[in-house]
Amino acid sequence: MTEQAPARPSRAQRQRRIIDRVVEQGFASVAELVEDAGVSVMTIHRDLDDLAGRGLLRRVHGGVSALPTGVFESSSEFRMQRQVEAKDALARTALGFVEPGMSVLLDDSTTALALARLLPTVGAVTVITNYRQVLEVLMDQDEVSVIMLGGAYSRTHDSFIGAPDASGLATYAVDVSFQSTSTIDDVRAYHQEQELVLMKRAMIGAGERSVLMIDGSKVGRRSLHRFAELSEFSDLVVTPDVPVAMRETMAEHVRLHVTDGT
Known part of the structure; x- marks a missing residue:
């Protein structure tokens, strides 16, 4: 029997993993997020634009960083x-x-x-x-x-x-x-x-x-x-x-x- 490839995480699951990684590390590069999620660079860029636009993370050169602790820990959406x-x-x-x-x-x-x-x-x-x-x-x-x-x-x-x-x-x-x-x-x-x-x-x-x-x-x-x-x-x-x-x-x-x- 042919083994099925594991299902890719949904957009919501992928974005939660991005948030978890950035909160834990303080910063994550686009390259490591692409490797972690197994999706294209453009997909990750769209995720980061969405998260930054909602005030959950901050876009920086080459990746994304966490906002000051008090900002995102207070945010209901975060x-x-x-x-x-x-x-x-x-x-x-x-x-x-x-x-x-x-x-x-x-x-x-x-x-x-x-x-x-x-x-x-x-x-x-x-x-x-x-x-x-x-x-x-x-x-x-x-x-x-x-x-x-x-x-x-x-x-x-x-x-x-x-x-x-x-x-x-x-x-x-x-x-x-x-x-x-x-x-x-x-x-x-x-x-x-x-x-x-x-x-x-x-x-x-x-x-x-x-x-x-x-x-x-x-x-x-x-x-x-x-x-x-x-x-x-x-x-x-x-x-x-x-x-x-x-x-x-x-x-x-x-x-x-x-x-x-x-």
């Missing part, structure tokens, strides 16, 4: 390109915490967005969020009621950001809140943006159960601002690539759940 399979795995595990009739609070993380896509399978739920993308996903779902939090609209985050009392967040008490964040170590969560920390801290207190969802790429690092101790959450969901020793320490502070896979 975050949607990263760790897609891991976020889906986190969402599948987190879905087990939701039952029909519950009220659910979702932050403006793309991990929470992955969970939002699964919520219609639960049945009747009420979702409170500040993330416009969650509204886009759920607005036509008859059994899902959506309440949007207020605040100033951030084009970068594609969400509404404001102090808990001004946004309306302080008036809600939900069954379960779901969040992600920039980085964590084995005892504490961090975030790179101060303007979001107050809102995210209020989200912890709004839930009878508060769940932090983190993929392995965010573990073992720190961001500029301390967000919360892991012990302030009721549950922590992580992917299997988090080192076992770190998981053991985390489990001393919070109820730990590990996804089946990425």
Whole structure:
């Protein structure tokens, strides 16, 4: 039998691989991206033009470089390109915490967005969020009621950001809140943006159960601002690539759940 050649990655998959490589290395040449993807030079140039035009990467002579960390880590569109399979795995595990009739609070993380896509399978739920993308996903779902939090609209985050009392967040008490964040170590969560920390801290207190969802790429690092101790959450969901020793320490502070896979 004639062996079939392996399928080439789709345009979206190819662009995610470009982003991952550039974030890891800081720079990637056109030549290495062509070799990695197995496509033509012109195809890679079109990919780079598209990514640069969307503000995700920066074109430079001979290749592409990463934008300053704070710029692309804040970008909703950039975050949607990263760790897609891991976020889906986190969402599948987190879905087990939701039952029909519950009220659910979702932050403006793309991990929470992955969970939002699964919520219609639960049945009747009420979702409170500040993330416009969650509204886009759920607005036509008859059994899902959506309440949007207020605040100033951030084009970068594609969400509404404001102090808990001004946004309306302080008036809600939900069954379960779901969040992600920039980085964590084995005892504490961090975030790179101060303007979001107050809102995210209020989200912890709004839930009878508060769940932090983190993929392995965010573990073992720190961001500029301390967000919360892991012990302030009721549950922590992580992917299997988090080192076992770190998981053991985390489990001393919070109820730990590990996804089946990425």
